[in-house]
Amino acid sequence: MRALPTPTTEPALVGGRRAPSGGRLPWSWARQALEEARNYWIATNRPGRPPHCRPVWGVWQLDGFWFTTGSRANRNLAKDDAIAVHLESGQQVVIVEGRAVRTREHADLIRFAKAVDTKYGWDAVPADDGVTDPEGNGGPVYVVRPGLVLGWNTDVSVATRWEFGT
Template sequence: MATQRLAAPTAFAPIMFGAPAPPGDLLSWNWAERRLREAEHYWIATTRPGGRPHCRPVWGVWLDDGFWFSTGSLAARNLESSDQITVHLEGGREVVIVEGTARPESDPDSLQTMCDAYGPKYDHPISPYEDGTVRDSSGTGGPAYLVIPHVVFGWDENMSSPTRWTF
């Protein structure tokens, strides 16, 4: 089943430090989406079955339908018991935090789209396999996931223009 383009989110001022953020300019979704597309490294946070957090850096791509990544690590096992995930860009100056659900994807066309974006971005080609995984030329790889955002937070340098987008 091919995935669909995300609907445009609605922007609000978030709760910051326990209170509504002061009224002001909100960031545009284009601002956040550009950072998500251009980022090289992302941090994902999942939860172990016992409740302990698990956070790791991954490579991935932001496409029209959400955030794509592949992993064979503990995160994959965690996502089997809870599909809840947070994705964060590596920097802390222009922050974008995605909260959503990660679903394993095995549709060949969708995986090919992910691989077509991932390979050139990292100069590390990957390909879909018949078992629904993606792998590089050495055979290393794992399942691919699509993160569907529910809420995204962002703020510019010095925590200016804090914005909460909901889908």
Template sequence: MPISSAPIMYGSKVAGSDLLPWEWARTRLDAARNYWISTTRPDGRPHCRPVWAVWLDDALWFSTGSLAQHNLTTNHAITAHLEDGDEVVIVEGIAVAAHGHPSLQQMCDRYGAKYDWPIYPTDTGIRDDNSALGPVFRVVPEVVFGWGERTAKPTRWVF
């Protein structure tokens, strides 16, 4: 279970002790349809794109064949956030290749049910029914930020 505290926002620590429970963020991470990921190109420029993902075993799992895949081979740092700008959840962490991970089959099962798009584990990632291949990344969170509408109850969870 992550440790919660008030984050620093607008240059100072947020006053008050009314924090969101971790379950609030976890529920939104689990239920979201689209997630935006941000990686860094080797020359330092940012790269951002939407992906489909699942929240499993306190990590965000996704597959992409985009420039993000190349970026993550040189810099594993990643930020992922939900589309919702009112009930915000932002995950900052490290993306690691998930091929061979014991939970990869469970990730594929959950992804297939969530998106009605069956995927299957391979030695290097996943494949779909069209034989399209892709790597799978597992984002291990270091810190997660969240807040409700009008920045209500801003909370920082450290893993």
């Protein structure tokens, strides 16, 4: 697992202008929100069609956001690995933009299965193509290493842009 580099930080634009305070949120604020979230929304690109959005379960690790899905997103990511990940909350906003890389490494699948079992009580185990549970739910496993993360607080008085240069 390769830990993310320290991001560069600057005030972000929200609605085309800087937040009123012009301040910055610490990366620890965004990281904690990503770690503690229960549900995440992903958006992938459908070739020649509108984007595909759906909620997923996932875990934030030292090297990025890990998730699995059995949805249309798999076909989209096979053609275009660009992805956006958004927290469920519209009050504590964190948006991750990056690339989704599929992992088939057995050690990664074991680590992911243990992390989702701890977080969700989901009895997932490694499979040939990702992870699965006793009912056959699951799918390929992806890690999203962020290039850009945007975040702002409840009243949008502070908005921050973190760039990872990855």
